[in-house]
Amino acid sequence: MKLLNLLDNVDYKSQSNLDDITVVGITDDSREVKTGYLFVAIEGYQSDGHHYIEEAFDNGACAVIGEQDLEFEQYIKVSNSKQVLGQLVSRYYGQPSLNKKVIGVTGTNGKTTTSYMIKSVFEENGYSCGLIGTIEYYINGESKPSKNTTPGAVTLQKLLYESQDDVVVIEISSHALKQYRVEGVQLDGAIFTNLDSEHLDYHNSMQEYFESKLLIFEYLKPNGFALINTDDQWGAKARDTLLDKGINVFSVGVEPSHDVQIRLDKPSLHVKGATSDEQLSLKLPGLHNRFNAAFGMLISEIYKLNRQQSIAALNHVEKVNGRFEIVYFPGNIKVVVDYAHTPKGFFHCLNTVKECGARRIIHVFGFRGTRDPSKRIPMMKKSLQVSDYYILTLDDLNETSEDEMEKELVDYQNRFDSASGEVITDRTLAIERAIQLAEEGDWVVITGKGHEHYQQDFALGTKTDLETVEKVYNHIQEYTSLS
Structure with a gap:
């Protein structure tokens, strides 16, 4: 792919002639660079990719993108190389999130179990469903070990490109959002499970942590929707923020006003507008898992899936590795x-x-x-x-x-x-x-x-x-x- 086509709509500066450069791959790891690759130098938590630019050129890089003022041939300066990386890789792979349903799940607790419940709901209703998360990267029916809850932009876009699944569910961490790992991904739906004291060594305060989580909703497609546990105080705050922006918001919680209500006195869910409750026989115990199941039920309702098949799917989830x-x-x-x-x-x-x-x-x-x-x-x-x-x-x-x-x-x-x-x-x-x-x-x-x-x-x-x-x-x- 022509480098200039990749850089379309990207604000950059370069003293080099980029007209005839063809890119055959993109990476932010200088050790992976091959002839014709575009190397994107990123200042990371433990190392700075700008220190490896010479290595990248030695390995055959056709051009390098970075944030610093450097004197290299075929060097392109941008203001935020992390953000640009996701945009370029998505463009390189043909914006793979546009040709399938993509659901993002964020929150301190419950991301993994909620993701598996949603996967089960789609599969029970005849859809193939991939999953990218804490435990595994499950694409096209094959599982690979997970290295991060949310992989880096290069890996994430490649997984979406390789996926022939109808649906892909992605666990999205606050670190991934703040580090632009999901840049270039467009979500059909985004789920906010809850927020608890966590990662404050990285985010400094609960408000900053919340603002990082809230970034997930910036990746929604034009008609995308938000699913939120508004019984959580931060979830309620997220709902109010999103409604002010005109985003479609659906909620789960214990009050009758929610789109899916979790019953406290019995193992059941109530879908707004339904004449009766839906009885649950979850193999995963606890009120928190009824909240996780409520998200699965709400996804089923939004996509007009068979309600009884979806209940059966939720009940079929026997275990999630390392979860109870x-x-x-x-x-x-x-x-x-x-x-x-x-x-x-x-x-x-x-x-x-x-x-x-x-x-x-x-x-x-x-x-x-x-x-x-x-x-x-x-x-x-x-x-x-x-x-x-x-x-x-x-x-x-x-x-x-x-x-x-x-x-x-x-x-x-x-x-x-x-x-x-x-x-x-x-x-x-x-x-x-x-x-x-x-x-x-x-x-x-x-x-x-x-x-x-x-x-x-x-x-x-x-x-x-x-x-x-x-x-x-x-x-x-x-x-x-x-x-």
């Missing part, structure tokens, strides 16, 4: 692995366990190093409010030392009812200890990591929470068979 996965131990002991990592996430996860009839709840969790410390006290309070015993342990350390994190965990234990908990820094031994403490009717709840792999090596040699739980289970089974 249950392992049943001998002696009527249940162990849950869940991704909950915010105060609201703790509240919903632990209360769901309580509603399931737990005699006692033993909660294993930790805090991520260098990540938003403002949510740690609310997380401790939510755990103490619902669980009977806690074990503080390591989560990802990132750049924090193990000694520093251990000191912090001990400090939290001393400040918050030390008799009701303990500190075991080795995550696998903490999980093992919690299961050993459990008695008949007890539930052990392990939160924070979900499906994710450990960053550190631990004593039991396992790589995930679920793998650790299964290893402890096997040890118990082996011991029982020998005794």
Whole structure:
């Protein structure tokens, strides 16, 4: 494709003659550059692509785009190379989001489960549905491991281009929105699940975090729609902002005024205008999953899908990796692995366990190093409010030392009812200890990591929470068979 065609409507400056340059690929990684590639230099969180421009030219780049004033042949200066990258890649692939239905899902909690529920609804109604999210990139019936909740612009546009699916659901993080990773994507619908204290090490304040989430609605197609949980205070604020802009807004919540109402007194949803409730038999427990299901139901109504088939689809979703996965131990002991990592996430996860009839709840969790410390006290309070015993342990350390994190965990234990908990820094031994403490009717709840792999090596040699739980289970089974 001709470079000048790619740059159409892009505000840029260049001292070079760009007339005869043909682009055969685009990348923001200098190591991926081949002959004829356009390299876009981006100043990232940990490295600056401008430092690799010479490498890109050495590898065969036909031109380079950047933000700095630099003296290179075939160098093009723009004001925002992150934003331009998405626009160019979308144009290079023929704007792939225009030839299919694309639904974006954002929010602190519930993005992944909501996405899988929507996928199930479309598939039950005869559509092929791709999914790009935290757990996997599922395109054309094939799954690839996910590297980020929302991939970079180059990968995202390529996935949309390769997709022959009727629908693609994309989990869109606040980081992705702020970093222009979804630039060039046009959404038919955008979902706002909720907002909780999270990523404030990156966003600085809840208002800034909210404003980053709100960016998702700028990517709506001209007739696109917004689906919002307006029981959430930030969701209500989003609704008011979008209505002022003339955007079609649909809502879910517990009041009858919502387009889909979640019943608090029974497992059902009520669609506005319907003469009766729709009964749910969700395999995923908890009020928060009824909210997730409400979004799936609302999508079904907007696209005029078969309502009963959509209810069946919601009921068919058995599990989502790392989301309330249950392992049943001998002696009527249940162990849950869940991704909950915010105060609201703790509240919903632990209360769901309580509603399931737990005699006692033993909660294993930790805090991520260098990540938003403002949510740690609310997380401790939510755990103490619902669980009977806690074990503080390591989560990802990132750049924090193990000694520093251990000191912090001990400090939290001393400040918050030390008799009701303990500190075991080795995550696998903490999980093992919690299961050993459990008695008949007890539930052990392990939160924070979900499906994710450990960053550190631990004593039991396992790589995930679920793998650790299964290893402890096997040890118990082996011991029982020998005794």
